Amino acid sequence: MTSDGSTHSHIASTDREFLTDFHEVAKIGATPAGGVERQAATPEDGLTRQWFTAWARSRGWEVRVDGIGNQFACWECVPGAPYVLVGSHLDSQPLGGRFDGAYGVIAALHAAQRVRQAVEEGARKPVHNLAVVNWFNEEGGRFAPSVMGSSVYAGLFDREEMLQVRDLEGIAVAEALAAIDQLGTDTPPTAAAYAEIHIEQGRILEREARDIGVVESSWYTQKLDIEVLGEQSHTGATAMADRHDALVAAAKVVLRVHAVTQNFEEEAMVSSVGQHVVEPNSPIVVPRRVHMVADLRSSSPEIVQRAREILLGEIQEIAREHDLTIDVNDFDIREKRYFPAEGVELAEKAAANEGLSSRRIETMAGHDSVSMNTVVPSIMLFVPSVDGVSHCEREFTTDEDMVRGLGVLTAVAGELVSGELAPEAPWSGKS
Template structure:
């Protein structure tokens, strides 16, 4: 298929769940997510590709050349953040579908490659409606318990299982057996744009972990309770938020990032001093010891806040993800493909989590980046040009072709 066909599909898909400021909102297992999944299924059906849906909602379009052979999986995710960008995730799935179509045409009438091909849309990569993130690929890889994930609830108390049933995408199909995995994604950072380079070959992920924090104070009247008698959970939680932000100053610049992006409070009434705040802190660094040091500093400082305000703050570790090194052979494939296309490429870390990081735990994975304008992501201003996307589709097509021939077998 042509570049024009890819761009037409990409921009048409961006209209599903479109927001007024140019982004999209398609959180996992919502009606908008269903619309996009239906579009994916129709794309496959038009080409005669069987579609499978597994029991955690992962969606696979199969291009089978050798019955019984394993599959090279290629894809990303179609769900978005609230008021998210139209490129994050969806670009990788649409690029994978078009790469598969090009490769199917290449194989037609000739010698089939060693492996079959499966294009995948992973369920709930974003983790905005249902935490944790990277859920579908992590269940596939055996890193998360499927039954536990199906019981996870959104803020309205709806479980993953109920949400998938509601949109008709909790399946029972057998999962394709993977031989290797490939993914392309916008960088979500400034490096490629700043250096004027078309492609990034991801060589490692950052160490990440989250802290689940509950601040437990005492509910009281905002007008009738003396200031000295208050045990205000929100005031204490606000100090925790600042501590999480400021802990990065204890380390070398650009070696660590941290934030609080999720917070709820009870009873959330304008005339009640809050009794409980729940928040999630996200800490990421280029080395595990930095995250661990930051965690220890935060625990000490959070304990001091609890004493100052005479309340309880409970902190629980969860969603700890170690550094993942991507295979050298995959990096070399990416560099060869870029050279053949006449495109610049550099090796690059991923600070964000991706489905490729989960898949790299069970099969050799290759991940490519294309530039993000201003390095922004998870917002409506997220942008990558048509030309930059087109180069990425070409690179993904050729890299996937190498994997189909067994290009990462030495890493298995």
């Protein structure tokens, strides 16, 4: 039994190599409680990128870095053909889990290497080239919005605009990438299709004892950029009736964001406020400004839009009650997207051929696959998450489940390289 509680006695040597790599990368930015801290374009993120580059080049892959910091390990076997991209991200949330994102990149490297070997041995005939990608700033913990690198690649975000986004310390994306030598100039490979594997970050697979989740659609997402503007004053000398406390009003907004889900059926939507910036943030000053982002998600766009309407009305009531200003702007709206039916069926067949159970699933979380699914047919796979926990140090997936997912991803990547899932018309992901 290994230190993480998994057994390796029945795991093949090639799978052990994958697990060794995974647990080695987990040491980069490791936290005492078993998670990782390597937010986008930090020195720790830079170390994982160095590892990615070294791994790929040592095996004969060409490494490219584009103008938003996306890394690609490329193998050309069909001159002039587009590439099947396989990957995820290596950046993390603050005090995040070691599986989120990193599993998908490391599994992609090993799956791609196996597909390459099959092609070189004549066991598979390629139609497309193959590349593994580590997308920049998927998490969005340091630089908002999230899913930045893949969205720039897909043409959903403007690259120059994203390079000027600043973190809470005032450091721009361009500056942070340059500091770790990852502001590239390389031309990224042109995609023909995309595949990604990820931990579920939920309890469905674990609860139903299924091995693989095959994503068929993504939830609609609406974020609200909220700025509460009060008046700065002395916490000791200002009468309670004379205060215009931005933080008190903001606290009520947070509670309304949390409670808005109660207007709908249970589990029909989720909502939260994950970040607060309080100014001047002094222990003896009544806050003058609070900035936050509310996150509303549902499978139904209509539910999210109705929740938004409810919140806008309630927020203005709070502003009147406290005699201050609350500005609300729409931010980072993401349409509900459907993954191609042919890709879902391909993934289900791959799982069955591996002797694994699967079920179709919606993704509530955003992923790079959701961005990519707007421009090329994409496949998204999940493996179980213990207790459904994610974005924290307690996040966990067993070695056995990771290895099972690697087998399915390898089969899917191989089929894509052989020309499966080629659309007859331009792909939009809206069907």
